[in-house]
Amino acid sequence: MSSTPDTKDPVIVGPDVIIDPEMCKGCNLCTYVCPTGVLLISESLNHLGFHPAEYTGEGCTGCGVCFYACPEPGAITVYKPPRKPKKQKEEV
Amino acid sequence: MNTVNEQVVLKWPESLYSEFERKPGEEKRATHYCPGCSHGVIHKLIAEAMDDFGIRDRTIFVSPVGCSVFGYYYFDCGNFQAAHGRAPAVATGAKRSRPDSIVISYQGDGDLAAIGTNNILHAANRGENITVFFVNNAIYGMTGGQMAPTTLEGQKTSTSPTGRDTSLTGKPLHMSELLATLDAPVYIERVAITDAKHILAARKAVRKALQTQIDRKGFTFVEILSTCPVGWKMDPQEAKGWLEENMMKVFPLGVFKDQVKETEPLPVPVTPIPAEEVPEILFKGMSAFERTGEPDWGDVPERYREPKIKVAGFGGQGILFLGALLSNVALRKNFHVTWLPAYGPESRGGTANCNVVISTRPVAAPLITEPEVVMAFNGPSMDRFEPLVEPGGVLMYNSSLVSQEPVRDDIENVAVPATGLAVELGDGKVANLIMLGAYLSHTGMFTEEDVNEALNAVIKYKEMLELDRKAVARGFQYIRESQ
Amino acid sequence: MPVRFVKGNEAILQGAILAGCRAFYGYPITPSSEIAESAARLMPAIGGVFLQSESEIGAIQMVYGASGAGLRVLTASSSPGISLKLEGISYLVGSRIPAVIVNIMRGGPGLGNIAPAQGDYFQMVKGGGHGDYRLIALAPNSPQEMCDLTMLAFDLADKYMNPAAIMADGFTGQMMEAVEFPDPVTDLPNKPWSVQGNAETAGNLINSIYLDPEELEDRVRKLFEVYAVIEKEEVRSEEFYTDDAELITVGYGIVSRLLLSAVEIARADGLKVGLIRPITLWPFPSVRLGELARGTKKFLVSEMSTGQMVEDVRLAVNGRVPVDFYGRWGGVVPSVEELRKAIYEAYPEGETS
Numbered sequence: 001m002s003s004t005p006d007t008k009d010p011v012i013v014g015p016d017v018i019i020d021p022e023m024c025k026g027c028n029l030c031t032y033v034c035p036t037g038v039l040l041i042s043e044s045l046n047h048l049g050f051h052p053a054e055y056t057g058e059g060c061t062g063c064g065v066c067f068y069a070c071p072e073p074g075a076i077t078v079y080k081p082p083r084k085p086k087k088q089k090e091e092v
Numbered sequence: 093m094n095t096v097n098e099q100v101v102l103k104w105p106e107s108l109y110s111e112f113e114r115k116p117g118e119e120k121r122a123t124h125y126c127p128g129c130s131h132g133v134i135h136k137l138i139a140e141a142m143d144d145f146g147i148r149d150r151t152i153f154v155s156p157v158g159c160s161v162f163g164y165y166y167f168d169c170g171n172f173q174a175a176h177g178r179a180p181a182v183a184t185g186a187k188r189s190r191p192d193s194i195v196i197s198y199q200g201d202g203d204l205a206a207i208g209t210n211n212i213l214h215a216a217n218r219g220e221n222i223t224v225f226f227v228n229n230a231i232y233g234m235t236g237g238q239m240a241p242t243t244l245e246g247q248k249t250s251t252s253p254t255g256r257d258t259s260l261t262g263k264p265l266h267m268s269e270l271l272a273t274l275d276a277p278v279y280i281e282r283v284a285i286t287d288a289k290h291i292l293a294a295r296k297a298v299r300k301a302l303q304t305q306i307d308r309k310g311f312t313f314v315e316i317l318s319t320c321p322v323g324w325k326m327d328p329q330e331a332k333g334w335l336e337e338n339m340m341k342v343f344p345l346g347v348f349k350d351q352v353k354e355t356e357p358l359p360v361p362v363t364p365i366p367a368e369e370v371p372e373i374l375f376k377g378m379s380a381f382e383r384t385g386e387p388d389w390g391d392v393p394e395r396y397r398e399p400k401i402k403v404a405g406f407g408g409q410g411i412l413f414l415g416a417l418l419s420n421v422a423l424r425k426n427f428h429v430t431w432l433p434a435y436g437p438e439s440r441g442g443t444a445n446c447n448v449v450i451s452t453r454p455v456a457a458p459l460i461t462e463p464e465v466v467m468a469f470n471g472p473s474m475d476r477f478e479p480l481v482e483p484g485g486v487l488m489y490n491s492s493l494v495s496q497e498p499v500r501d502d503i504e505n506v507a508v509p510a511t512g513l514a515v516e517l518g519d520g521k522v523a524n525l526i527m528l529g530a531y532l533s534h535t536g537m538f539t540e541e542d543v544n545e546a547l548n549a550v551i552k553y554k555e556m557l558e559l560d561r562k563a564v565a566r567g568f569q570y571i572r573e574s575q
Numbered sequence: 576m577p578v579r580f581v582k583g584n585e586a587i588l589q590g591a592i593l594a595g596c597r598a599f600y601g602y603p604i605t606p607s608s609e610i611a612e613s614a615a616r617l618m619p620a621i622g623g624v625f626l627q628s629e630s631e632i633g634a635i636q637m638v639y640g641a642s643g644a645g646l647r648v649l650t651a652s653s654s655p656g657i658s659l660k661l662e663g664i665s666y667l668v669g670s671r672i673p674a675v676i677v678n679i680m681r682g683g684p685g686l687g688n689i690a691p692a693q694g695d696y697f698q699m700v701k702g703g704g705h706g707d708y709r710l711i712a713l714a715p716n717s718p719q720e721m722c723d724l725t726m727l728a729f730d731l732a733d734k735y736m737n738p739a740a741i742m743a744d745g746f747t748g749q750m751m752e753a754v755e756f757p758d759p760v761t762d763l764p765n766k767p768w769s770v771q772g773n774a775e776t777a778g779n780l781i782n783s784i785y786l787d788p789e790e791l792e793d794r795v796r797k798l799f800e801v802y803a804v805i806e807k808e809e810v811r812s813e814e815f816y817t818d819d820a821e822l823i824t825v826g827y828g829i830v831s832r833l834l835l836s837a838v839e840i841a842r843a844d845g846l847k848v849g850l851i852r853p854i855t856l857w858p859f860p861s862v863r864l865g866e867l868a869r870g871t872k873k874f875l876v877s878e879m880s881t882g883q884m885v886e887d888v889r890l891a892v893n894g895r896v897p898v899d900f901y902g903r904w905g906g907v908v909p910s911v912e913e914l915r916k917a918i919y920e921a922y923p924e925g926e927t928s
Contacts, residue, residue, distance in 0.1 A: 012099075027127035027328040029328055033288045033291075050127065070132070071136075073123070077101060078102040078103075079100075080100040116786065171770065171781065175636060181634075183640060185598075185636065188598070189646045190772040211630075211636070367759040370621055374593070375589075420580055423578070429580075430751070455832075
């Protein structure tokens with residue numbers, strides 16, 4: 001998983017979570033709220049001097065809770081599971 | 093049909109700057125907030141709503157004093173930074189100037205619930221169509237962990253080192269409950285930034301408050317229980333637990349007021365009229381006149397020219413009006429005039445007096461201490477001003493009400509039974525105009541026609557005009573007959 | 576030009592509206608309440624904003640918000656109320672926000688009384704609020720000037736991005752005189768710096784916090800560069816009989832009119848007495864006073880205070896000639912007769928009176 005998120009990257013298909021370790025302050029709030037427990041705190045230090053959160057790489061449901069719990073705007077990006085466009089739904 | 097699945101991405105909101113250029117230092121992508129601080133979460137919730145509602149361009153964000161003093165580092169919209177506690181007043185000024193804007197007042201507990209209590213209470217009570225986000229973390233964060241009005245009983249802070257003693261400092265202030273007692277606010281809710289459930293509830297409240305403002309329905313207030321791990325001397329996890337176990341007990345979550353559905357949108361504000369049309373409204377009902385030439389005393393005897401006049405009596409005798417009418421008469425004859433009333437306590441308690449100076453030159457001093465003319469309408473005025481008349485001056489007195497005789501023999505004393513004559517005309521209130529007529533007749537300064545012309549211009553109630561004219565005429569007649 | 580007979584306090588509001596002011600925020604206090612009362616009547620009638628605020632502090636912060644949003648805004652108060660507004664005034668300056676603030680000065684200190692006084696000179700002219708700043712301070716002495724100087728105050732405030740104050744007193748506020756009102760201003764200055772809640776101004780920030788001392792020093796330096804221009808360009812004063820004067824009296828506001836009467840009496844008696852009346856108290860006519868000090872023998876300053884402006888006169892005169900002072904305070908207005916006596920006593924040559 002790339003450490004520099006490009007949210008416009010069309011290749012990424014949810015569910016997925018991307019954590020930018022250089023924007024993380026290691027507060028642990030995301031690991032605490034993650035319902036599937038797939039986020040942990042890294043052993044390594046980032047340039048800010050914190051142990052950033054990291055994704056184990058498997059099991060993210062794209063629920064987005066970690067995104068909302070994270071106080072930093074750029075540390076976490078969540079790709080929700082793709083859903084059908086609304087129009088389609090109506091037709092169905 | 094091609095089916096392209098919609099990929100929803102939760103990412104850096106566009107309503108937050110992508111680089112924090114206003115933030116000093118090298119680090120332009122991370123906030124200045126401490127690890128685990130709730131401010132960043134709340135910023136994201138607000139910014140996400142601004143994105144989703146498409147209101148970024150018209151949002152005006154007011155930052156308080158406190159840790160969020162630098163809100164303008166982050167919010168990519170119009171920004172104000174306000175003095176401590178004053179954000180609701182600043183927001184009021186901005187919103188009323190720009191009714192189409194979306195105004196957010198973002199405040200902490202010291203800012204809103206201590207130094208700014210007066211401002212928030214009244215902004216709420218006026219029902220300003222603004223949204224207030226109240227970040228309650230029970231401590232002063234920025235100044236280094238002092239006691240806040242919302243600090244819990246027993247909570248240790250740097251200014252309550254042994255724990256808050258509520259017998260000395262009062263109990264924690266419940267702002268949501270307090271504001272919910274007011275009529276005007278339409279939506280007040282207390283939420284918390286802790287676990288997923290509570291954060292999503294907070295998100296919903298933030299969005300509801302902003303949507304209500306967009307719908308022009310009035311004042312919305314969201315109190316957000318927040319953690320301050322550094323101020324509380326806890327790690328972020330502990331802080332979360334402490335909030336849930338302690339703060340939520342003192343500050344129960346919930347909706348304290350919700351009248352959004354039944355509230356009608358506020359009326360669309362009036363736009364200011366064009367500048368060109370302003371004078372008509374500004375000067376409506378005010379008589380205007382052109383100067384037609386140079387003032388000239390004509391045949392008026394030397395001793396009556398350039399008079400400094402004091403008119404005195406009790407309130408309700410039309411003392412100030414007499415002075416103003418005389419001024420108007422003189423102005424219409426191109427003279428320079430000042431009119432100065434006694435004001436304040438002097439004008440209460442039943443006495444009234446005014447100074448009128450009429451001159452062919454611009455008047456310097458409007459205040460008269462040695463009048464050349466005194467018109468005294470009652471005994472106390474006579475007592476007070478008779479001694480001040482300049483030697484050779486004129487004392488006109490209302491002999492219907494002034495029982496004493498003048499004592500001065502170095503001035504002209506003219507008795508006019510003004511009240512009596514006024515009652516004969518049917519209304520004692522026109523004694524002032526009788527006295528004016530008498531004065532002008534005695535001195536020859538201006539004619540009855542001059543007064544009538546001014547009366548026509550200044551009297552708003554035309555039904556009064558006839559009696560007024562009669563009274564002036566009676567004054568002139570009285571002097572003619574008695575001479 | 577038609578003239579209208581109006582009160583000074585009303586002329587302030589009328590001048591403000593003619594100058595394009597469309598918002599008034601204030602709190603009632605005697606003797607300035609009539610300005611708020613006029614605003615309550617007139618602002619809604621022209622589609623403007625009138626709001627009686629919760630406090631003087633609230634009022635000045637609403638001015639901050641409204642002016643920051645790009646409007647011409649007025650507030651008016653009287654001495655104790657101005658004390659409360661000083662917080663906001665400092666923020667207005669710090670954020671470079673124009674505004675016009677009227678002080679109808681009354682007797683102090685404390686609650687004092689509501690009679691005319693000039694004891695707020697230091698407060699208004701020397702700062703008053705925290706930090707390094709100046710208020711543009713204009714001192715009208717007639718209803719005509721209440722209108723004209725209010726209009727000027729809006730122009731100066733916008734031009735220099737600094738609040739401007741009208742310093743008047745209860746007499747000038749209550750007095751009625753003929754006023755010629757100018758035409759309304761139709762071309763208001765564009766305010767690209769303001770925060771209007773639209774796309775064009777969404778990048779703007781109204782702010783006075785500069786944590787880096789050197790950045791703040793630079794910011795204040797720029798402010799004082801603007802002040803240097805104001806001191807050069809905007810000094811206004813009026814003189815009477817100063818050409819050959821052996822004694823020049825100095826007074827502002829209502830005192831200048833009382834002094835003029837006294838000066839004219841003295842002139843009739845053959846005394847060579849003149850009068851200079853500062854119209855701008857800041858910028859102060861120091862240069863002109865310095866020039867006059869070369870041609871006269873003495874100054875006599877009169878104020879309705881224990882002597883505040885007199886310090887600026889002494890600085891301007893810089894010891895060249897003596898500067899006497901005659902003051903009344905606590906709301907007492909000097910009579911023309913006592914000013915005449917003060918002139919005769921101060922007159923440099925010999926026994927008079």
